[in-house]
Amino acid sequence: MKGFLGVFLRELLIIRKRIVKMLVSFSVSPLLYLIAFGWGIGQKITVEGMNYLSFLIPGLVAMSSMNRSFAISSEINIARFYWKIFEEFQAAPVSNLAIAAGEVLGGILRGLIASAVIVVLALFFGVHLNLGILFFLAVLGNTFAFSSLALITSMLVKSHADQAMLTNFVITPMAFLCGTFFSLKTLPAWAYYTVKMLPLSHATIAIRAAALGKPMPWNALGITFCFGIVFFIAGVWAIRGAQE
Amino acid sequence: MIRIVDLYKKYRDTVALEGLNLHVKTGEFFGYLGPNGAGKTTTVKILTTLARPTSGTALIKGIDIIKNPIEAKKHTGVVPQAINLDMELTAWENLQIHGLLYNMNKKFMRQQADYLLAFVGLDKHRYRLVKNYSGGMKRRLMIARALLHKPEVIFLDEPTVGLDPTVRRQLWGLLKKINQEGATIFLTTHYIEEAENLCERVGIIDRGKLIALDKPKSLIASAGKIVVDVLEDDQLTSYFFTTRKEAGDFVAGLDLPATVRNANLEDVFVKLTGRRVKE
Numbered sequence: 001m002k003g004f005l006g007v008f009l010r011e012l013l014i015i016r017k018r019i020v021k022m023l024v025s026f027s028v029s030p031l032l033y034l035i036a037f038g039w040g041i042g043q044k045i046t047v048e049g050m051n052y053l054s055f056l057i058p059g060l061v062a063m064s065s066m067n068r069s070f071a072i073s074s075e076i077n078i079a080r081f082y083w084k085i086f087e088e089f090q091a092a093p094v095s096n097l098a099i100a101a102g103e104v105l106g107g108i109l110r111g112l113i114a115s116a117v118i119v120v121l122a123l124f125f126g127v128h129l130n131l132g133i134l135f136f137l138a139v140l141g142n143t144f145a146f147s148s149l150a151l152i153t154s155m156l157v158k159s160h161a162d163q164a165m166l167t168n169f170v171i172t173p174m175a176f177l178c179g180t181f182f183s184l185k186t187l188p189a190w191a192y193y194t195v196k197m198l199p200l201s202h203a204t205i206a207i208r209a210a211a212l213g214k215p216m217p218w219n220a221l222g223i224t225f226c227f228g229i230v231f232f233i234a235g236v237w238a239i240r241g242a243q244e
Numbered sequence: 245m246i247r248i249v250d251l252y253k254k255y256r257d258t259v260a261l262e263g264l265n266l267h268v269k270t271g272e273f274f275g276y277l278g279p280n281g282a283g284k285t286t287t288v289k290i291l292t293t294l295a296r297p298t299s300g301t302a303l304i305k306g307i308d309i310i311k312n313p314i315e316a317k318k319h320t321g322v323v324p325q326a327i328n329l330d331m332e333l334t335a336w337e338n339l340q341i342h343g344l345l346y347n348m349n350k351k352f353m354r355q356q357a358d359y360l361l362a363f364v365g366l367d368k369h370r371y372r373l374v375k376n377y378s379g380g381m382k383r384r385l386m387i388a389r390a391l392l393h394k395p396e397v398i399f400l401d402e403p404t405v406g407l408d409p410t411v412r413r414q415l416w417g418l419l420k421k422i423n424q425e426g427a428t429i430f431l432t433t434h435y436i437e438e439a440e441n442l443c444e445r446v447g448i449i450d451r452g453k454l455i456a457l458d459k460p461k462s463l464i465a466s467a468g469k470i471v472v473d474v475l476e477d478d479q480l481t482s483y484f485f486t487t488r489k490e491a492g493d494f495v496a497g498l499d500l501p502a503t504v505r506n507a508n509l510e511d512v513f514v515k516l517t518g519r520r521v522k523e
Contacts, residue, residue: 006344
């Protein structure tokens, strides 16, 4: 794992330079969802026995942490195709595992920042979340899975445009279909089982249970981490495949 | 120091390298000359493990780059053709990242960074964002970065492309100093003057094949030291002669405009391939 700190330090320095812009941009869309769906539509709606805002906020944590940790795919792509910074990592005596770990940890950190932004926003909307170790673990699992998925896609695509298309076809549908805005129990059986094959569904269930102080569905948490491990291993292989 | 053995590289339908064999000695300033698309960058990419060869291998300090890439890379520094610095960061931060990538001890990294930033004339600009640097400053920083971990072999892939002549000459001075301090240099270029001025030996590559390998003076002598350029039907043809007298006799018998001059490496390339390096 020698050299891992070099890859991660770059991520940290970039985050430090952009932190104000990041905090602002990470709060815009969740804030709009909270106003439109939480205050606007959700005032008189109850879902799974709770008011809609309480149901929505953990879903937004899942969605936003997924989006932000997956967004490292664009960053890696720019570093790879445009700035050629990725070549500096590949030319150094650093294993693919160390490169993957540094990049994925950078993605996890971005996802955790995005989650923290929503936790703060929740306070303004009068929703108290249960911020224990289980909540942290559930968010960590989600960010780990999607940072690792981002690493795979960024190594497989051949251009920045391909990356944007992939985000449209994979991440955007997941953001809306995996229980972030509605209970999966309302779906017909075929849709329910299809959606349950996606990582965000399990992460949302685990994050929501932890945030609302309900018993942790350990299988959901376990599946989320399993997705992360599988994606991470594939990501390490994908770096090797990205050599010309 | 660098031994290339039967190296082949094929990209789909294009053969980029065709059975390359080469040995660069320790402490040598080696020039790798050829036109765009000849296979220079492919060679450097393979030697720095950014690309995998289709077959064959290379050894750096006796370490096989295919079997043991991480160990081999500990001994190399790379200045790629494209500027690959992190523009959002300062020079110091770029060097810090490099130091961690090469697992350098913090104290040694600081000493080296201080020394090298002064060496390349950037010590007063260490905390400036790289995006605000000029092209020449960026190139000098890339050289400092490549030297940070004290590599024994340095690969420079067209390091002076796009720089104005003054900055280019400054960089030449810098590269000579680096070589004098003991580093083996593998320089790719398509600038004839650069290869002639800097390199002890030059390999000429064309269409993936090494077509000539010797000291610049020997290569020029083998082509013919004197060249007569003759303008015939708007076409410039070069004729090669061993002595100025032979060339003079040839011109005297001509009824066409002609110029007599000393040969250079470009002429060697023209004689071998019938084309110019910059074509």
